[in-house]
Amino acid sequence: QKEVEQDPGPLSVPEGAIVSLNCTYSNSAFQYFMWYRQYSRKGPELLMYTYSSGNKEDGRFTAQVDKSSKYISLFIRDSQPSDSATYLCAMGVNNAGNMLTFGGGTRLMVKP
Amino acid sequence: DAGITQSPRHKVTETGTPVTLRCHQTENHRYMYWYRQDPGHGLRLIHYSYGVKDTDKGEVSDGYSVSRSKTEDFLLTLESATSSQTSVYFCATGTGNYGYTFGSGTRLTVV
Structure with a gap:
């Protein structure tokens, strides 16, 4: 079993829909939770960063962390065709010498 | 990605030939990483570096080697x-x- 699980999709939604992307994990030591967005033929870029539990909102994007369930989510409101990309979750522990652990990514397609 | 430059961007090579990929950073970061990304496998760590001349293997290191002689180049x-x-x-x-x-x-x- 992988340390971080993420449904690969593809997830296809109509423009304007609310999108929910999720990851589950098994390592209770994770404290830093991130979402990366990767457009086709580009490198991943950091989209959302959350420390410990709770919610964080940035424009149309909301990141949620539920450490008790070992479950994180990224919500996209009013989705746009420009949101079409692969979304990767990533997690880290409280030690600069430790590396991020990535999910496999979910491919999202927002159709006009 | 203004702080990280990879070269070349594209390369076609023949089986059996050696190939070197370069990563150059301008942010003076101590830690640098090489990943490969393949359909169905996501990002897989090849090697990483935690300082000049300090490197270690990742999960898919067979057939690859790395070097870091300067902070900015991996x-x-x-x-x-x-x-x-x-x-x-x-x-x-x-x-x-x-x-x-x-x-x-x-x-x-x-x-």
Whole structure:
């Protein structure tokens, strides 16, 4: 079993829909939770960063962390065709010498 | 990705030839990483560096070597390229508590 699980999709939604992307994990030591967005033929870029539990909102994007369930989510409101990309979750522990652990990514397609 | 430059962006090489990919950073980060990304496998860590001349293996290091003689440069070498090493290679800098910055990638095809 992988340390971080993420449904690969593809997830296809109509423009304007609310999108929910999720990851589950098994390592209770994770404290830093991130979402990366990767457009086709580009490198991943950091989209959302959350420390410990709770919610964080940035424009149309909301990141949620539920450490008790070992479950994180990224919500996209009013989705746009420009949101079409692969979304990767990533997690880290409280030690600069430790590396991020990535999910496999979910491919999202927002159709006009 | 202004702080990380990968070269070349694209390369086609023949089986059995050595290939070197370069990652250059301007942010003076201590930690640097090489990943490969393949459909169905996500990002897989090849090698990483935690300082000049300090490197270690990742989960898919067989057939690859790295060198870091300066803080800003991290080189990935495929000693004898095989078709299974056809992939997109990403360099990254950063730490697990602050996140990574990725380069734009090198698309390598081994024929």
